[in-house]
Amino acid sequence: MTDASTQSVANAYANTARFVPLARGFVTVVASTIALLVVCLIFAPSAVSTGGLMGSLPFAAIIAIVGLGQMLVVQQGGFDLSLAGGVSLAVVITTHIPAGNNAELFPAILFAIGCAIVAGAINGFLVGVMRLNAVVATIGVNALIYGAVFAVSGGVPKITTPLMATIAAGKTAGIPNSVLFALLILIAVSFVLKKTVVGRRFEMIGANPNAAHAAGLNVRRYQAMAYVCAQLHYCVAGILISGITREPTAFQGDDLLLPSVAVVVLAGTSLLGGRGFPISTVIAAFFLNQLSQFALAVGVPFSAQTIIQALALVFGIGVYSIRWRNNQTKPAHQSNKEETDNV
């Protein structure tokens, strides 16, 4: 490809991005979700019945919350594998420490939040400050967190407190509380990322850390903060799980790692870092959860359920991987220009 044609492709891309900033991930995810709902209505109406949705939406909310946390890390070109440990630790702290006593629930939640901040700070220090590879550092921290999980629980599940079950599994105006929590977190994350100076700087650093450094921003501090904020998301998700599931196991976070990455990618956030798409991430979480409900509702064998989900993911990720190739051919200064325009 010649320099001139590279430039024209890049310009065309920059123009598209400027005029419809949310279009890329948003349109794809919304279109896929609507298509899925239509397919559900035709082939598996029970998956979109009120009762069916009430049963599955809390789990979509959990995926949405961990997805938003993972998104912050991915925006900084990182990857957080300590999600599994973070969620599980919050689950065991909020079930084992109160041990069924409502009065001790609040201190336990505070303790869980404290642990999440410590775990996030260790991740942030290793990746943001010491410049370790994110995958290696977070997998190590995950093992450390699991040590704490066993120290608290001995690997044994415990029945949750009645108060936690009322808060997390209850409903307000017919909507599951967990969904309301997810929406509140979505609003907070969107506002901070898109409407505050801190958020705009955060996205700029993700898009181009070198340029941000040249502009005088404290790149390391922002990158480290991404891990702390992510752990706080996992902590909230863990606390909610401990109420939604009556007797959660000590390994409840393990099954959330893959979905968390999947929803971030489906929503269009580049694994190379840069802009985040919180609203699309939450819709993608609903999409992914609805997809597994669909597979369950049509009653196909387990092998086919797994294949349906995998194909949908491959399709979703495939759409974006074509975009990534364009990104890679884009000259670096163009990326700077686009991102600084947004600041």
Place this chain on the structure above:
Amino acid sequence: MFKTLNTSATVSTLAMALAIAATSAMAETPSWCGPNEASLALLDGFGGNSWRLVTTASGAEEAAKCPSITTYEYADGQGDTQKAISDINAMSARGINAMVVFGDSGPAVLPALTNAYRAGTIVVPYRVNVGGEAGTNYTKFIGSSFFDDGVNWGNWIKSILPDGGNLLFLSGPAGNSQGVDELAGMKSVLDDKYVFINPEPFAVTNWDPSLTQQVLSAEIAKNDKIDVIVSDFGPSLVGALPVFGEFKRSIPALATSDGNSLSCFWEQNHEANPDFKLFTVATGNDNVRLAVQWAVAEATGGTLPTAEIFSAPVYEDSVSGTPNPVTCRADLPGAIYLSAEMADDAQAKAVGQ
């Protein structure tokens, strides 16, 4: 790391306490305990749930009945096949006389077991089929009759639902042999009037409470009529059953395995749910006792037990009250199994609550 320390500490304290109790309280040694001194090891593939903790403690309690057992060791594979294999090799290299093995990884641990057996160790795998043959790869395999569990459930379903109905069968990971055997047991007594509404052979839950909840809500939304739920891990249903309330339907009859949390759940909810009948078979913690008896008899020169397969007895029936009515011990943790031979308080200690 923490887990190993924790568990081994619990087990060793427990073993010591039990040894003292056993020597003072039990004047007679059981017939399977011979005169030759021997060392015994219990090797777990995965030790991190309450069922395993109670089972491990039960194994220690059984071994403590025999004064000829001089050393009792425990190792936890932590769900890692490589660690499970190296545990087996390490115990064999240390010259342990007999080992009882929960081979979670199935045939993957068979080569290690075969090597230990050929090196002269008494090897007794139990509960999970590891392949191979007794006398060639190991000394004796002490299985559990999951087929019989299926037959017991099937007979109860016939008694409460003589005209047939819709059954929903939930089991663990896809293709697990336990679920397949249980289904065969049920089908041997239930005819075509009884329809399994789950995908063949069972709805996959991985025995995970959160996945169970999702699977159950999808099945309830799909099927207007579910007469009986059959599950081979009852306590994992406790979180999922309230989903019926979302649909304004009564919890249906339940044929499953026992657990204190499940019994207490029944006690709290059966009045509001007229169709909620409960039938349980013992969860099978005592399978390990039979395996320990075999290993000790072989190693110490005692009399071999007559039973070769552990058959879980029927435990609770809320309809007939025999052999037991549903029994809830609200003062004890939910994560214990009242059907196990081990004393309830000792179990509570074993699960660390």
